[in-house]
Amino acid sequence: MKTTKYFLLLIGIFLSAYCLINFSSCDDAGTIPTNMTAGQISLNQANLKQMDPNVDGVFQLWIALDTASSREWYSAGRFNMTPSGGIIGTDGNAVVFNFSGDTNKLHLAAHALVTLEKDNDLVPSAYRIMSGPLTVYADSITGTLTLAGGEALGNVGVVLGALLGPNDTNYAKGYYILNSPTTSNAECLRGLWFRDDQGNSMTPNLNLPGGSGWKYEAWLYNIQSQQYYSMGRFRNFNTADEDGAGICAGPDPGYDVPGQDWIVTNPPVCPAVSNLNNGTYRPFISLEPANESGTALSQPFFLRLFDRESQIPNLLCGQRDPFFRSMTHDAKVPRATIRIFR
DSSP states (O other), rough: OOOHHHHHHHHHHHHHHHHHHTTOOOTTOOOOOOOOOTTEEEEEEOOOOOOTTTOOOEEEEEEEEEEESOOEEEEEEEEEOTTTTTOTTTTTTOEEEEEOOOOGGOOOOEEEEEEESSSSSSSSOOOEEEEEEEEOOOOOOOOEHHHSSSSTTTHHHHTTTSSSTTTTTTTEEEEEEEOGGTTTTOOOGEEEEOOOOSSSOOOSSSSOOOOOOOOEEEEEEEETTTTEEEEEESSSSSSSSTTOTTOOSSSSOOSSSEEOOOOOOOOTOOOOOOOOTSSSEEEEEEEETTTTTGGGGGSSSEEEEOOOSOOOOOOOOOEEEEEEETTTTTOOOOOOEEEEEO
């Protein structure tokens, strides 16, 4: 019995010493993984969607090394998604992520980031989807990436509830009303504005900074024709969007919040929107790359931050609809975990 105990003790000492000497070969539990080399990366994600490389670009994974005076970014690979949510390379085949810098400096790894890229940039673009800090262990480096990461949307992502669960009642939410200020509300069922019946706008502290690579965009979706109508782009929920009341509005000013009136009918530029609470329409707000062009402008990006997910109810003029839910409430926030082997 004593001989067996001594033997097991010696085995444990041997494995511990092996892991200390060859720390690139052991995980945090002291288990020796197979077929993993220094700099190889494991990435697991949820809620990213397949991109059209010609329209939106592709995803790119970045690793930041920090010193006392600077931060330097290294690419770990570009990738796309399958319709079923699998990660693939830009060539459509399986992808292996690898740190592109000196693996002897991985102890300086401080942050991971996923961006949207159209070109082979040497530094991350402004279209930052999720990020998170990294924790360095003897054999590997791990982290969790979210919309609320400091290199992504930061405080705005926190307010949006990127770290909250679907059962949390404190998720970001907002309101809209049906009114047509550009006709002094004479045709109130032909306008939709993102405010409540007291004039208050959406959840506070959601304004995007001017240097952000993103803009909000409000949409009206026709359930029957499956068409999307843009209601304007903006970075601030407390001021009018970029096209004001819209090109289909009446003669009077709109509200000083994002929204639109459809008073003029001139298809396809001005669709025939005559009754927004007839069960045909549904509103939502997406996060869009600020530099979109061409066909990308006619379709919402997959990051739908607020979505009613059903038709507009039978609202009275000026009555708010409080059931405008956040992406977090419906568990659709992009999220990832990363592990870099040393």
